[in-house]
Amino acid sequence: MIQSIAILLGFQLGGEFTARALGLSLPGPVLGFAALFFAFLLVPRLHDLMAPTARGLLAHLSLLFVPAGVGIVRHLDKLGDGGLGVLVAIVVSTALAIAVGAGVFVTVDRLVRK
Numbered sequence: 001m002i003q004s005i006a007i008l009l010g011f012q013l014g015g016e017f018t019a020r021a022l023g024l025s026l027p028g029p030v031l032g033f034a035a036l037f038f039a040f041l042l043v044p045r046l047h048d049l050m051a052p053t054a055r056g057l058l059a060h061l062s063l064l065f066v067p068a069g070v071g072i073v074r075h076l077d078k079l080g081d082g083g084l085g086v087l088v089a090i091v092v093s094t095a096l097a098i099a100v101g102a103g104v105f106v107t108v109d110r111l112v113r114k
Contacts (some may be wrong), residue, residue, distance in 0.1 A: 012032040
């Protein structure tokens with residue numbers, strides 16, 4: 001598990017370095033995980049090594065939403081008249097992010113298993 005997390009963080013660091021070194025507006029983690037995707041295609045056994053850790057992280061993915069929820073509750077008074085619009089945007093974007101993340105994971109999983 002430690003090795004898998006180190007690999008994930010290494011790809012994220014590589015993406016951050018690349019994005020900053022080249023002055024790209026694309027977030028470093030996006031570049032890092034794109035590189036990880038290609039690494040899965042080039043080295044299929046990497047998928048087998050990282051799959052249990054990835055499943056464990058995905059099982060607890062909802063914990064990543066706790067800080068955002070606390071921030072929203074803490075600043076409810078500042079939302080004012082736009083509160084309903086912000087709430088709808090949060091719910092819709094969260095649902096889309098979960099759906100896209102799951103779809104990407106399933107697609108990568110299928111590609112790697114071939």
